[in-house]
Amino acid sequence: MYAYFDRDNIALRGLAHFFKESSYEERDHAQKFMEYQNKRGGRVKLQSILMPSSEFDHPEKGDALYAMELALSLEKVTNQKLINLRNVAEQSNDIQMVDFVDSNFLAEQVESIKKISEYVAQLRRVGKGHGVWHFDQMLLHEGDGAA
Template identity: 75%
Template sequence: MVFHGGRVKLHSILATLSEFEHAEKGDALYAMELALSLEKLTNEKLLSLHGVAAQNNDPQMTEFIEREFLAEQVEAIKKIADFVTQLRLVGKGHGVWHFDQKLLHEGDGVF
């Protein structure tokens, strides 16, 4: 459909704030801290589930949780905690870009 003689009025689009935005810490550090909190919460819940299995005398379930989840969680917490430390050291700006580039090439053995 084509309309002739009408007026188009354009308004500016305001960006909404993301849950990852933080003025003081910067987006990358804040997002990584949120990821670390989530990993710690997941680990806490897995430990709770492991405790329930142990209380109910279910060695297969406790072994399954240990084998499939707990070791991986500890590694993830360690890795993200290291990222948080690195981001705190580099600050905002160019340091975050450099950190991002290192993450990009992590699979290449550069990091």
């Protein structure tokens, strides 16, 4: 999504920045799981994954809303998988794993879902046109305290 919004013919730098930072955060989560797996004596086995979409233009919703809705659905799926993992750990009396998931992921996941849900609501209000540019500018300046 970062690469799409960073393209010269899309040029929504705020959205590009948001998705790039989200990518770094998800990579950090993956590394935490790999380090934890190794620490517990397990083996990390990476497998191929499907290539994600590279185009997000949607006739009715527009690209910004469509991409943000996809991001929201991914966050919700990830949250459910973390809850499932926590439940398995709890059923197995693996208190260390329960603590690892609770302290590293679940609260942050809820915050991400809330934030992206708000972005989806805002993008639904602004529509596909000029409002998306204003939303993008808000995202672009969010980190510097201007928003």
